Amino acid sequence: MSNLSHQLPAPFEHAPLALVPRAIPWGAAALLIVAFAGVPWLAGDYWLNAILIPFLVLSLAGLGLNLLTGYAGQTSVGSAGFMAVGAFATYAFLLRVPVLPLPVALLAGGAVAAAVGFVFGIPSNRIKGFYLMATTLAAQFFLEWVFTKFPWFYNHASSGTIAAPRLALFGHDISGPVGRYLLTLSVVTLLTWVARNLVGSRLGRNWMAIRDMDTAAAVIGIDVDHHKRLAFAVSSFYLGIAGALWAFAYLGTASASSFDINRSFQILFIIIIGGMGSVAGNFIGAAFISLLPIFLSQAGQALLGGNVDPGQIQNLQKIIFGALIITFLVKEPEGLVRLLAGLRERLAVWPLRF
Amino acid sequence: MSVPMPSGQILDVRDISLSFKGVKAISGLSFSVQRGEICALIGPNGAGKSSLLNVLNGVYRPDAGEVIFEDIHYRRITPLEAARRGIGRTFQNNALFKRMSVIDNILSGLSRHARAGFFAQALGLPPARREAREHRELAERTLAFLELQAHRDTPVGNLAYGLQKRVELGRALIAGPSLLLLDEPMAGMNADEKREMSRFVTEVNRGLGTTVVLIEHDIGVVMSLSSHVVVLDYGRKVGDGTPAEVRANPEVIAAYLGTVQ
Numbered sequence: 001m002s003n004l005s006h007q008l009p010a011p012f013e014h015a016p017l018a019l020v021p022r023a024i025p026w027g028a029a030a031l032l033i034v035a036f037a038g039v040p041w042l043a044g045d046y047w048l049n050a051i052l053i054p055f056l057v058l059s060l061a062g063l064g065l066n067l068l069t070g071y072a073g074q075t076s077v078g079s080a081g082f083m084a085v086g087a088f089a090t091y092a093f094l095l096r097v098p099v100l101p102l103p104v105a106l107l108a109g110g111a112v113a114a115a116v117g118f119v120f121g122i123p124s125n126r127i128k129g130f131y132l133m134a135t136t137l138a139a140q141f142f143l144e145w146v147f148t149k150f151p152w153f154y155n156h157a158s159s160g161t162i163a164a165p166r167l168a169l170f171g172h173d174i175s176g177p178v179g180r181y182l183l184t185l186s187v188v189t190l191l192t193w194v195a196r197n198l199v200g201s202r203l204g205r206n207w208m209a210i211r212d213m214d215t216a217a218a219v220i221g222i223d224v225d226h227h228k229r230l231a232f233a234v235s236s237f238y239l240g241i242a243g244a245l246w247a248f249a250y251l252g253t254a255s256a257s258s259f260d261i262n263r264s265f266q267i268l269f270i271i272i273i274g275g276m277g278s279v280a281g282n283f284i285g286a287a288f289i290s291l292l293p294i295f296l297s298q299a300g301q302a303l304l305g306g307n308v309d310p311g312q313i314q315n316l317q318k319i320i321f322g323a324l325i326i327t328f329l330v331k332e333p334e335g336l337v338r339l340l341a342g343l344r345e346r347l348a349v350w351p352l353r354f
Numbered sequence: 355m356s357v358p359m360p361s362g363q364i365l366d367v368r369d370i371s372l373s374f375k376g377v378k379a380i381s382g383l384s385f386s387v388q389r390g391e392i393c394a395l396i397g398p399n400g401a402g403k404s405s406l407l408n409v410l411n412g413v414y415r416p417d418a419g420e421v422i423f424e425d426i427h428y429r430r431i432t433p434l435e436a437a438r439r440g441i442g443r444t445f446q447n448n449a450l451f452k453r454m455s456v457i458d459n460i461l462s463g464l465s466r467h468a469r470a471g472f473f474a475q476a477l478g479l480p481p482a483r484r485e486a487r488e489h490r491e492l493a494e495r496t497l498a499f500l501e502l503q504a505h506r507d508t509p510v511g512n513l514a515y516g517l518q519k520r521v522e523l524g525r526a527l528i529a530g531p532s533l534l535l536l537d538e539p540m541a542g543m544n545a546d547e548k549r550e551m552s553r554f555v556t557e558v559n560r561g562l563g564t565t566v567v568l569i570e571h572d573i574g575v576v577m578s579l580s581s582h583v584v585v586l587d588y589g590r591k592v593g594d595g596t597p598a599e600v601r602a603n604p605e606v607i608a609a610y611l612g613t614v615q
Contacts, residue, residue: 205465208458
C-alpha cells in the first residue's frame with residue numbers, strides 16, 4: 001500500500017480477511033477431465049461434429065458478446081459481423097502466410113477482429129442504448145457486404161466461400177472430428193479462463209461500474225470511453241476466434257452468409273437466456289439454443305413421426321421453442337444461470353422454505 | 355504517514371455563474387475553503403448547492419468564473435480529471451453500482467490508483483495479483499472503518515438507504531481524496547444514523563486531514579459538524595462565516611423563514 005498516500009484511522013487487526021488461496025474448483029476440474037479425456041472416446045462422430053463442436057463455439061461467441069453486453073452494458077447486434085472478420089482474417093493468414101502455425105493464425109485473426117471491433121466501438125463515446133445498437137447493426141451489414149463484395153477475401157473463389165487450407169498442429173493432422181473437437185475445446189477452455197480473470201479483476205469491475213451507472217463511474221475516476229472501446233475490442237477478439245472456429249472447425253467451408261444477422265441474434269439469445277453478466281451462463285444458454293431444437297426434433301419424430309406432415313412438425317418445434325424461451329424469461333429474467341443458482345440455494349435448505 | 359498540516363486555502367471559487375437554458379442557477383458566487391476544514395453549504399431547495407458541487411468536479415460547466423483547487427485554475431474540468439486531481443464526491447440520490455457487491459463498489463473507487471496492465475489482469479500474472487491483494491486489504495480497512503463488514507458481499511441495491519450512503523462515502527474515501535464533496539450525506543436518515551454519519555465525517559476530517567465540503571439541511575448537524583458555513587439563496591451567497599455568525603445573520607434568517615417587508 002506504499003503507493004497510496006493515505007491511511008484510514010481504523011485499526012486493522014481483526015478484519016476477517018480470508019485471502020486464502022482459492023479452493024481448487026473440483027467440479028470444473030472433473031468436467032475438464034471428462035471433456036478432454038472421456039468425451040473423445042465415448043462420443044461418436046455425429047455427437048462431436050453436429051452437437052459438441054457447435055455448442056462449444058457458440059458458447060465462446062456468447063462469452064464474447066457477454067463481456068460487451070452483460071459486463072460492460074453495451075448492447076450489440078453485430079456479433080456475427082465480428083465473427084466473420086475473425087474467420088476471413090484467419091483464412092487470409094493461413095493462406096497467404098503458410099508458415100504461421102494454426103494457433104498463431106487464430107490469434108492473429110482474433111487480433112484483426114479486435115481492431116475492427118475497436119473501430120466500431122468508437123461511437124460508444126457519444127451514443128448509448130438503442131442508438132448504439134443501430135451502429136452495431138450497421139457494422140453487421142457493412143462487414144457482411146465487405147466479405148461478399150471483395151473477392152480478395154475469399155481468394156477469388158467462384159463459390160464465394162472459404163475453406164481451411166489444412167488443420168494441423170505441430171505436424172499432426174487435426175482435421176478429423178476428434179482433432180477439431182480437441183482444438184475447439186482447448187481454445188474455449190483457455191479463453192474462458194482468461195475471461196474469468198478479466199471479469200474478476202479491476203477491468204471487469206470497471207466494466208460493471210459503467211454498465212450500472214456511467215456518470216458515477218467517471219466521477220470516481222474510471223475512464224469510461226476507454227473502457228467501452230476496450231470492451232468492444234476484447235469482445236470482438238473472442239467473437240473473431242469463435243468465427244474462425246465456426247468456419248474451420250465446425251462448418252469446414254464458410255461464406256459471408258454463414259455470419260448473417262440471424263447468427264447475431266442467436267448469440268444475443270444465448271446470453272439473454274443463459275444469463276447476462278455471467279461466464280457459466282453462456283454455456284448454459286448455448287446448450288439450450290443448440291440442444292433443444294435437436295431434442296425437439298427427435299421427440300417430434302418419435303412421437304408423431306408417421307402420422308403428421310414433417311413440415312407441420314417443424315413448425316410445431318419452432319412454436320414450442322419460442323414458448324419455452326418466453327416461459328423461462330418470465331420465470332427468471334436474469335437467465336437460466338440465475339434459475340439454477342436459485343434452485344441450488346433452495347436445495348441447500350430443503351425441506352425448509354425461505 | 356503523517357497528516358499534512360492544515361494551512362492556507364485548498365479551494366477558491368471565484369465569480370462562478372451557471373445557467374440552464376437561460377435560467378440562472380448560480381450567479382457570481384465566490385467563497386473559499388481552508389485546508390482541513392469542514393465547510394457546510396446550506397440554503398433552501400433550488401438554491402444551487404448541488405449545482406455548485408457539480409461545477410467543482412466537472413459534471414456541469416459554468417458560464418463564467420474560475421475555480422482554483424490546490425494549484426490548478428479551471429473553469430471547465432472533466433469529472434475524470436477532477437477525480438485524478440483528488441476530488442472525491444458522493445451524490446444526493448446515491449449513485450452506486452447497484453448490481454455490484456458492497457466490496458466491489460468500494461474497490462471501484464481505487465480504480466484510478468491501479469497500475470496493473472491489461473495482459474497482467476487477463477492472465478492473472480503476479481503484478482496484477484499483488485495489486486488486487488493490496489487493494490483488497492485497503493477495501494477491507496474501509497469496510498471496517500465504516501462498519502460495513504457484515505454487508506461485504508450484498509448487492510448494494512439490496513441495502514437500506516442509510517447503508518448505501520455509507521458505501522458511497524467509502525467508495526469516495528478509499529481513493530484518498532484531498533477534497534471530499536458530500537451531497538446531503540444524511541438525507542433521509544433517522545437521528546441515530548445521522549449521528550453515526552457525523553462521526554464518520556468527523557473522523558475522516560480529523561484522522562486523514564481531508565477537507566470536506568458538504569450540503570446539509572439539518573441545521574443542528576451543520577452547527578455541530580462544520581467550522582465554516584456558506585449560505586446560498588437563489589444562486590447567490592447570502593452568508594459566509596462560522597456557524598455562530600451565520601446563525602445571527604438576518605439575511606440567512608430571511609432566506610430560510612422569509613421576511614415581512
